[in-house]
Amino acid sequence: MHSNHHASLLLALLLAAACQSGQRPDTSAQTVDSLIPDTIASVPPDVSMADPYVTQLEGQDTVFEDGTVPSSWADAGFDDPAGFKHFLLRFKEWVRTDNVDSVAAYIDFPIRGYQTAAQFKGQYATVFDEQMKEMVARQRLDRVFRNYQGAMLGEGQLWFADQEGKGYRIIAINKE
Structure with a gap:
């Protein structure tokens, strides 16, 4: 749970920094590895389905x-x-x-x-x-x-x- 919280906090900080720089991030097209490459290995395989990483992992891949x-x-x-x-x-x-x-x-x-x-x-x-x-x-x-x-x-x-x-x-x- 602690690593999920840490990774979620890091993601929020990255998104906030992008917004403050005047850029509007398009997170729907980004993948976990492009957002936080240094924490990729800490994403456990049994994360909750409500976790934002799961949403990105299950991104649209039918076209x-x-x-x-x-x-x-x-x-x-x-x-x-x-x-x-x-x-x-x-x-x-x-x-x-x-x-x-x-x-x-x-x-x-x-x-x-x-x-x-x-x-x-x-x-x-x-x-x-x-x-x-x-x-x-x-x-x-x-x-x-x-x-x-x-x-x-x-x-x-x-x-x-x-x-x-x-x-x-x-x-x-x-x-x-």
Whole structure:
């Protein structure tokens, strides 16, 4: 509860500062990571549905900016889109801080290019180079592409699936 209060207070201060500077913030289009990047990891997965973070996490994601309509979350195999978005917040933090063990723990081995967690960990810095880390950081939670294969980050660099009994897992890593 304390971390929710702290994060809500920080959000209010950021919005107040923007208003005082003469800018009118459009919070409907902003995501949690663009508002308070340093506190993203402190958003617990079980926050109340009345919490402002949940509203931002469950932002409109049925039509993208270019007018395309993604497959439904259910068609992509995700029963809990908000839960997946909370997972992505943690994943973004793991990538930002190079938490290799956490990233590797959520890969469904073997996958193309990596047979084991040890093999992946040895190549982590090559896989999650600055370009890949930037893509993960920029990924908007309300703009995750999905289809019958799962959910995609970026332009297909990472694919996730919600695997029964295992939870969310990276099922493909596609490096240029």
